[in-house]
Amino acid sequence: MWLEIFxxxxxxxxxxxxxxxWRIWKSMPLQRADANEILPxxxxxxxxxxxxxxxxxxxxxxxxxxxxxxxxYPLFEVWVVDDASTDATTAEVTSFAKHSALNLHxxxxxxNAVSSPKxxxxxxxxxxxxGQLVVTTDxxxxxxxxxxxxxxxxxxxTGARCIxxxxxxxxxxxxxxxxxxxxxxxxxxxxxxAMDIGQPNMCNGANFAYEKKVFEExxxxxxxxxxxxxxxxxLMHKIHAAYPGTVKFLKAQGAVVQTLPHKKWEEFRNQRxxxxxKWRYYRTFSPKVLAVYIFICNSALILGGLTMLFGYLSGYxxxxxxxxxxxxxxxxxGSVLRFLRKARAIYYLPxxxxxxxxxxxxxxxxxxxxxxxxxxxxxK
Numbered sequence: 001m002w003l004e005i006f007x008x009x010x011x012x013x014x015x016x017x018x019x020x021x022w023r024i025w026k027s028m029p030l031q032r033a034d035a036n037e038i039l040p041x042x043x044x045x046x047x048x049x050x051x052x053x054x055x056x057x058x059x060x061x062x063x064x065x066x067x068x069x070x071x072x073y074p075l076f077e078v079w080v081v082d083d084a085s086t087d088a089t090t091a092e093v094t095s096f097a098k099h100s101a102l103n104l105h106x107x108x109x110x111x112n113a114v115s116s117p118k119x120x121x122x123x124x125x126x127x128x129x130x131g132q133l134v135v136t137t138d139x140x141x142x143x144x145x146x147x148x149x150x151x152x153x154x155x156x157x158t159g160a161r162c163i164x165x166x167x168x169x170x171x172x173x174x175x176x177x178x179x180x181x182x183x184x185x186x187x188x189x190x191x192x193x194a195m196d197i198g199q200p201n202m203c204n205g206a207n208f209a210y211e212k213k214v215f216e217e218x219x220x221x222x223x224x225x226x227x228x229x230x231x232x233x234x235l236m237h238k239i240h241a242a243y244p245g246t247v248k249f250l251k252a253q254g255a256v257v258q259t260l261p262h263k264k265w266e267e268f269r270n271q272r273x274x275x276x277x278k279w280r281y282y283r284t285f286s287p288k289v290l291a292v293y294i295f296i297c298n299s300a301l302i303l304g305g306l307t308m309l310f311g312y313l314s315g316y317x318x319x320x321x322x323x324x325x326x327x328x329x330x331x332x333x334g335s336v337l338r339f340l341r342k343a344r345a346i347y348y349l350p351x352x353x354x355x356x357x358x359x360x361x362x363x364x365x366x367x368x369x370x371x372x373x374x375x376x377x378x379x380k
Contacts, residue, residue: 004317007304011321014297018328024193025335031252033146033153038071044103045152046076047131047212051121055139056088058260060096062141067102071148077103079129080139081121084111089139118205119221119231126215135209136231137257142170146254151209154250161214161246162239164195164232165207166253168340169261177261178348180268182333183356185345189336192249194290200240200247201290205232207257210239218242256340298357301325326353 038045048066052059059080066078080093090108097104107125126134133155137143151163166188172178191202215235224234240247262268304321307313330353334346 003304003307003313007300007313007317007321010297010300011325015324015328018332021190021193022328022332022335024196025189025332028192028196028249028251030339031150031154031250032254033150033252037153038075038149038156044075044077044130044132046071046133046135046148046209047125047129048076048078048135048137048148049081049122049125049129050079050137050139051081051083051118051125052085052089052139053083053117054085054087054089056085056092058140059089060092062137062139062143063093063096063100063102063104065143065145065147067100068145069143069148070145071152073101073103075152076148077105077130079105079107079125081107081109081125083109083117083121116221116225116227116229116231119225122231123220126212126220129212132212133209134212134215136205137208138206138259140260141206142258144254144256147257150250150252150255154248154252154255155209158248159246160248161211161243162236163209163248163250164191164200164203164236165209165250166192166256166340167204167206168256168258168342170258172261172345175348176263178345179352179355180261181342181345182337182348182352183359185336185340185342186329186333188340189332192251195247195249198245200236201233203232203236206259207255208232208236210235214239214243251339253339253341297325301357326350329353 050059050062063078063080069076082090082093090106093104093106096102097106105128107128109121109124112120122136133152135148135151151165154160155163168184168188169177169181172181187202188204191200191204194201195203218235218238218241221231221235224230224238227234236247301322304313304318308315308318330349333349337343337345
């Protein structure tokens with residue numbers, strides 16, 4: 001009896017929580033910018049920083065996207081920070097720069113052993129960047145032509161000190177691609193809702209912006225530079241602590257950044273382990289509580305399934321509890337997927353909802369591991 005009461009209580013609270021997220025997401029206005037709205041400037045507005053390592057196959061596509069931006073060239077510059085690539089990344093960037101009017105700079109770094117090479121790369125670029133607004137993305141990403149216009153106009157309208165943008169995956173080829181798209185949409189949507197109520201917890205460095213002066217005022221990555229991940233979330237928490245209410249989510253389809261889904265389990269596992277490990281270093285209380293709460297809710301569903309198999313819980317009760325959990329998720333994640341123009345991925349939601357409790361349990365525990373691999377390096 002106590003187990004049944006526990007399950008109903010936990011899953012009911014989770015259902016209400018998910019419905020609240022859905023209502024918040026639906027209430028957030030959809031932004032749409034125009035290049036003509038940007039106020040005149042006599043200096044560079046934006047410094048786009050792209051930390052890369054071994055992205056020779058992808059970096060040219062991203063640079064072409066940046067070359068096609070509707071934001072005029074005098075208003076932004078691009079810094080590609082090459083972290084000791086062992087492929088032709090440097091040659092690709094150099095060749096592109098020779099035939100482009102893009103204000104493009106290559107900043108090579110030595111192959112030094114550091115705990116967080118991505119933070120080191122961003123920090124190095126910010127030291128020489130001229131823009132008042134720093135925008136980061138990754139070398140394997142693709143951006144639309146209005147990406148920077150959306151960010152700059154939103155920055156001017158809202159006075160945000162820190163802006164998180166939407167991220168999804170490129171065109172899906174198989175089942176695992178769709179599963180990643182659905183799972184990622186839930187993270188993007190949850191993070192957006194948390195920012196909307198003034199309690200930011202998640203963001204993604206593939207589409208992230210902040211004022212350069214604010215980065216310097218909060219000490220950059222000082223205090224979190226020894227952590228392998230967190231060039232986005234941990235910095236966002238520092239900015240939120242210094243400037244509450246100024247961390248905003250840009251809900252604009254023109255601002256969506258696409259990245260490549262992982263094709264190998266090892267790559268996916270290493271990335272999610274790094275992400276899961278960050279919650280221990282959150283300086284604010286609410287993100288830690290939320291991480292533990294999500295872990296408990298999904299673990300409770302696994303516990304319910306096991307007790308049903310062993311005859312300690314009615315199959316009718318477990319089915320009802322399961323439906324109570326997944327129906328609000330369907331509403332919320334489905335609405336985020338439609339915004340991301342990934343409506344086809346909604347059909348894969350039921351499978352994700354079955355697998356997700358095991359996913360949360362696995363990475364919640366695996367994220368406590370101290371060593372991770374990234375781009376052929378072991379990070380702590």
